[in-house]
Amino acid sequence: MSTMDTLMNNEDLVSPGLSACQGCPAELSLRTAFKVLGPKTVLGVPPGCIAGVGVPGWGLKTGMKTPVVMPLLGNSASLMAGVKQAYAKIDPEVHCVVFAGDGATVDSGLQTLSAAAERGENIIYFCYDNEGYMNTGFQKSGTTPHGAHMSTSPFGPYSRGNVGFKKDVPLMLATQDAAYVATLCPSHVQDFVNKVQRATEVKDGLCYLHIMSPCPTGWGVKPDQSIQYARAAVESLYFPLFEYDHGTFTISRPSLRAGKKPRPVSEFIAGQRRFRHLTEEEIQQLQDDVTRKWNLLNKLAS
Numbered sequence: 001m002s003t004m005d006t007l008m009n010n011e012d013l014v015s016p017g018l019s020a021c022q023g024c025p026a027e028l029s030l031r032t033a034f035k036v037l038g039p040k041t042v043l044g045v046p047p048g049c050i051a052g053v054g055v056p057g058w059g060l061k062t063g064m065k066t067p068v069v070m071p072l073l074g075n076s077a078s079l080m081a082g083v084k085q086a087y088a089k090i091d092p093e094v095h096c097v098v099f100a101g102d103g104a105t106v107d108s109g110l111q112t113l114s115a116a117a118e119r120g121e122n123i124i125y126f127c128y129d130n131e132g133y134m135n136t137g138f139q140k141s142g143t144t145p146h147g148a149h150m151s152t153s154p155f156g157p158y159s160r161g162n163v164g165f166k167k168d169v170p171l172m173l174a175t176q177d178a179a180y181v182a183t184l185c186p187s188h189v190q191d192f193v194n195k196v197q198r199a200t201e202v203k204d205g206l207c208y209l210h211i212m213s214p215c216p217t218g219w220g221v222k223p224d225q226s227i228q229y230a231r232a233a234v235e236s237l238y239f240p241l242f243e244y245d246h247g248t249f250t251i252s253r254p255s256l257r258a259g260k261k262p263r264p265v266s267e268f269i270a271g272q273r274r275f276r277h278l279t280e281e282e283i284q285q286l287q288d289d290v291t292r293k294w295n296l297l298n299k300l301a302s
């Protein structure tokens, strides 16, 4: 089935009335992923934006059309691994999936995610990365980029924004025996669908899919610009698309194309309120970090 057939013909398993902010691509990613995963899926959704917008459901006619479990912020991977083990005896074709934000993944939930990868639990773990704790007041997370103005790392007389650099959890999981790792972006739908499809085929370990998810509210951009920023993240190599499949790294076609003549990172950050205080020197630091990681990825894929 082609990508368009998958998207046109498969049922939308998310009810129409979620309360996400206008232009939120996390909701779009959830809908797209579930069109590929299909109805034989159990969703674990920890506290975060996607739980908060009503995915667990209010009453019987809202939220997901599949079963939903709501873990704590830090135990999504271990809880869904247990659900998967129970389903393995009932119906091994049921996908047990986590859809968690970066806070619940790269900070609070990293220990249980790492342990599930080590044990080879056959769950599919999505992280929608909006680069902060966005539904609780825009606090910094482990994937917040360097220099970003957040409520807990504000720009002001004594601070230039976030001190650290973005934590690279996809590479961490790839070097830690996850069976399949991929980076996805809602601006590149065909690549997105292919990677979710591949995750459904893997039966011998953990699949980790990391989604770039611009947050219009937290990043200070217009709702109709979220896909534009998602595309700029890929085309500047700020967020390169790649796969790690059972030991082999492959750079995905959109990033291979972008790598020939990448857009400067300054184009990705332009217009974002969280970066508007950055100096030329600070922007160059971000650019250097992006270039360093891209070079590393090329070495791993060569």
Ligand code: SF4
Residues within 6 Å of the ligand: 020, 021, 022, 023, 024, 025, 026, 049, 053, 130, 134, 135, 214, 215, 216, 217, 218
């Ligand atoms: S705060 Fe950001 S990530 Fe959360 S629902 Fe709103 S736009 Fe989406």
